[in-house]
Amino acid sequence: MKKELKIAATIFVVVFIIDQVVKYGFANLGWDVDGPYMSLxxxxxxxxxxxxxxxxxxxxKYIQLVIVLIATIYLFMNKTVFKEYYLPIALLFAGGLSNILDRFTYGGVVDYFYWHYGFEFAIFNFADVMIDLGVVIIIYKQIKQSREEKKKNGI
Structure with a gap:
């Protein structure tokens, strides 16, 4: 459990810092760039x-903080869940808390990736991508586990 916690904490810190540095650049340093397919x-x-x-x-921001607090309490009480899903949990918490910090710092979440080739897509940020990646990993692990159980039970 200690190993998983160290890895999760490292992933959390790295993702959180990268996201906040990039957002600071867009919010304060004018990093906007127009492209033919995607703009920043x-x-x-x-x-x-x-x-x-x-x-x-x-x-x-307060509603989201309560949700994060409830999730943290749940994980504290269910350490086996954390041990199984520490990687996606680190990604979810880093992205989620970084976006919450934006709400306190900038009044809203700082977004900057804008896809506009062929169709217009929502503007999003690195934290959003990490949250999506965390969800994909959880879904993948759940599907894999379900298939293994079916195979084990001969279904």
Missing amino acids: KLAYNYGVAFSMFSFLEHYL
């Missing part, structure tokens, strides 16, 4: 994915 353009998201719940703009 500063935008603030006052809601969650695709700006949903933006009407909760001022309360969202």
Whole structure:
């Protein structure tokens, strides 16, 4: 368990710092770049994915902090879950807490990746990608585990 915690903490710190440094550059140093397929353009998201719940703009950071606190308590009480999923948990917590920090620092989440070739896609950031990667890893592990159980039970 100690090894997993060290790895998770390292991943958390690295992802969190990279995300915050990049966001600082876009928010304060004007790192915007226009491209033919994708642009790097500063935008603030006052809601969650695709700006949903933006009407909760001022309360969202507190709601999200409560969710992170509940998840932390759950993991503390279920150490086997953490041991099994420490990598995606580190990615989820780093991305989630970095986005929450944006809400306190900038008033909204700093987004900057803007895909606009062929179709326009939502603007997102590195933390969002890490959150998505964490979810994909969890889903992959769940599918793999389900298949192994079916094979073991002869189904």
